[in-house]
Amino acid sequence: METPSALLSVEQISKSYGTLVLFSDLSFGINQGQKMALIAKNGSGKTSLLNIIAGFDEPDSGQVVKRKDLKLGYLSQEPQLDQSLTVEESIFAAENPTLKAIDAYNKALKNPDNAEAMQKTFDKMEALQAWDFETDYKQILSKLKLDNLDQKISDLSGGQRKRLALANLILNQPDLLILDEPTNHLDLEMIEWLEDYLKSSSLTLFMVTHDRYFLDRVCNHIIELDQQQLYPYKGNYAYYVEHRANRMETEATNLAKAKQLYKSELEWMRRQPKARTTKSKSRIENFQDIKDRATNCRKDHKVNLEINMERLGSKVIELHKISKAYDDKVLFQNFDYVFKRGERIGIIGKNGTGKSTFLNILTGKNNPDSGKVVIGETIKIGYYTQSGIKPKPQQKVIDVIREYGDYIPLKKGRKISAQQLLEQFLFDRKKQYDFVEKLSGGEKKRLYLCTVLIQNPNFLILDEPTNDLDIITLNVLEQFLLDYPGCLIVVSHDRYFMDKIVDHLFVFGDKKITDFPGNYSDYRAIKQLEQNEKYAQSNEKTSTPAEVTLKASTTSKLSYQEQKEYKRLESDIKKLEREKEQLEAKFLNDLSPEEIKENSIKLQDISDKIDQKTEKWFEISMKIDA
Numbered sequence: 001m002e003t004p005s006a007l008l009s010v011e012q013i014s015k016s017y018g019t020l021v022l023f024s025d026l027s028f029g030i031n032q033g034q035k036m037a038l039i040a041k042n043g044s045g046k047t048s049l050l051n052i053i054a055g056f057d058e059p060d061s062g063q064v065v066k067r068k069d070l071k072l073g074y075l076s077q078e079p080q081l082d083q084s085l086t087v088e089e090s091i092f093a094a095e096n097p098t099l100k101a102i103d104a105y106n107k108a109l110k111n112p113d114n115a116e117a118m119q120k121t122f123d124k125m126e127a128l129q130a131w132d133f134e135t136d137y138k139q140i141l142s143k144l145k146l147d148n149l150d151q152k153i154s155d156l157s158g159g160q161r162k163r164l165a166l167a168n169l170i171l172n173q174p175d176l177l178i179l180d181e182p183t184n185h186l187d188l189e190m191i192e193w194l195e196d197y198l199k200s201s202s203l204t205l206f207m208v209t210h211d212r213y214f215l216d217r218v219c220n221h222i223i224e225l226d227q228q229q230l231y232p233y234k235g236n237y238a239y240y241v242e243h244r245a246n247r248m249e250t251e252a253t254n255l256a257k258a259k260q261l262y263k264s265e266l267e268w269m270r271r272q273p274k275a276r277t278t279k280s281k282s283r284i285e286n287f288q289d290i291k292d293r294a295t296n297c298r299k300d301h302k303v304n305l306e307i308n309m310e311r312l313g314s315k316v317i318e319l320h321k322i323s324k325a326y327d328d329k330v331l332f333q334n335f336d337y338v339f340k341r342g343e344r345i346g347i348i349g350k351n352g353t354g355k356s357t358f359l360n361i362l363t364g365k366n367n368p369d370s371g372k373v374v375i376g377e378t379i380k381i382g383y384y385t386q387s388g389i390k391p392k393p394q395q396k397v398i399d400v401i402r403e404y405g406d407y408i409p410l411k412k413g414r415k416i417s418a419q420q421l422l423e424q425f426l427f428d429r430k431k432q433y434d435f436v437e438k439l440s441g442g443e444k445k446r447l448y449l450c451t452v453l454i455q456n457p458n459f460l461i462l463d464e465p466t467n468d469l470d471i472i473t474l475n476v477l478e479q480f481l482l483d484y485p486g487c488l489i490v491v492s493h494d495r496y497f498m499d500k501i502v503d504h505l506f507v508f509g510d511k512k513i514t515d516f517p518g519n520y521s522d523y524r525a526i527k528q529l530e531q532n533e534k535y536a537q538s539n540e541k542t543s544t545p546a547e548v549t550l551k552a553s554t555t556s557k558l559s560y561q562e563q564k565e566y567k568r569l570e571s572d573i574k575k576l577e578r579e580k581e582q583l584e585a586k587f588l589n590d591l592s593p594e595e596i597k598e599n600s601i602k603l604q605d606i607s608d609k610i611d612q613k614t615e616k617w618f619e620i621s622m623k624i625d626a
Contacts, residue, residue, distance in 0.1 A: 013062030040225035042442030073174035079165035088149035159185030179207035315376035322371035349508025382457025389448035391436035458486035
């Protein structure tokens with residue numbers, strides 16, 4: 001078996017900023033073909049490590065050894081691009097012979113009278129087999145929504161610049177591609193395309209990302225930086241989660257044993273033995289090591305706040321036929337919805353379909369063009385926006401929280417101090433007295449989230465809360481939200497987060513908002529089935545009856561009875577959804593208490609039937625892809 005070729009070796013590197021030690025004596029290697037990810041808490045030096053590997057920073061000690069002539073590409077969180085170039089000029093500015101040949105050929109086409117130059121560029125294209133590559137680069141730009149090739153980089157948004165930098169790196173075909181949060185600023189469709197592209201490519205990757213589905217489906221090797229120690233896992237994210245849990249269990253067992261040993265040794269030390277034998281001296285010398293192991297407690301925390309949230313009344317928020325457009329672009333029309341207590345809704349849709357506009361209408365920042373928003377008297381909205389926290393100059397972390405009071409009220413008359421609250425959100429006492437401008441991007445997001453939550457909202461709106469948060473913090477946030485008793489709306493490109501938190505989706509697109517009864521994975525499964533059906537129908541038009549029968553038997557894998565039941569369930573679910581909508585509309589009228597009770601019972605019965613039939617539908621649909 002051929003030994004994998006080493007591209008890069010990190011040898012005992014360390015990095016500190018003043019008294020803050022990010023990491024010390026780190027060593028690992030990256031081999032050709034590996035798709036490796038780094039997992040660590042915010043503030044532990046992930047971006048610093050990437051910068052050192054990419055050559056943009058130097059370690060305090062140790063070295064990074066690279067293979068001779070290694071071609072390395074680096075996607076930073078804030079890529080630097082030449083503002084004077086257009087999108088197309090930026091693509092062709094890369095040091096890539098194939099791209100240079102394509103650029104020369106395109107220029108020659110504009111001057112067809114120069115036959116010699118035309119032939120020369122044609123021969124170059126042939127020699128480099130550049131024809132397919134030209135198609136590939138246009139497809140990549142299209143997938144990343146960079147269709148206007150003449151647009152100046154100075155006119156691009158931050159997200160567009162990040163996508164252009166990503167396209168440049170992919171097209172430049174480096175030996176090693178380093179990615180810092182590559183899924184930020186990508187919508188779900190782009191993320192899934194990038195996922196498939198990187199998974200099937202021969203590129204060697206080293207990345208930092210909070211997208212756990214992306215990690216699971218792309219990476220085959222994970223290293224975790226935990227309390228300045230590096231732990232390797234030869235597998236994807238699911239493998240990492242399982243084996244990390246085993247490591248935590250082993251550590252907990254060893255810690256319990258160390259504490260017991262420390263207790264007995266401490267008693268012995270307190271007796272202060274007078275006879276200093278060689279054996280007793282050795283035992284005294286080992287005591288400090290035992291103490292260090294026994295007191296090396298993990299600093300993992302769980303957010304466990306029973307915030308004194310104001311009780312939700314019977315009326316939450318009602319949307320009556322709201323519409324919004326900008327000039328000729330219609331975002332959505334005549335959308336009706338009555339929010340219910342405890343609902344957990346995810347919002348998805350391509351960029352520019354009106355998601356943020358919808359949230360601004362919901363919170364009163366914008367008005368709909370038509371229709372109205374009715375908010376219940378007991379509703380207190382907490383709105384976490386993408387703009388983030390705006391601290392005052394030289395403001396400390398603790399002072400940001402104290403603006404809301406020194407103490408935060410909890411249930412049953414209890415309260416916690418601002419310091420204790422910050423500790424719940426993973427800010428230790430030392431960190432609380434840091435200036436806010438010194439915090440990492442993820443730490444600022446965590447502090448901002450804390451300021452929203454401590455205001456005790458009972459209707460919580462989170463617009464991209466997962467951007468810049470590390471995986472450890474995401475797990476903490478998810479646990480908090482799973483226990484949150486109020487209404488919740490989440491806009492996120494993090495599919496793993498959405499699947500875990502929400503019950504149903506508002507899908508934006510095609511000038512409307514569609515209420516989908518399931519999480520993101522359910523939605524993707526149904527969209528895939530629809531695509532498969534369209535593909536099958538288009539093929540059937542040009543197929544013989546025998547070919548159609550063969551396709552049906554190999555793709556559906558369903559018995560005749562199952563096929564009948566599958567179609568019947570689809571029809572039943574659509575019918576029940578229509579009945580549910582009609583019944584919900586009745587609640588907008590003035591009803592007597594008896595009518596409200598009767599309709600509520602009917603609505604619950606219909607909802608139960610939809611759940612039962614949908615569950616059966618999913619059971620049968622799983623056989624199609626089996």
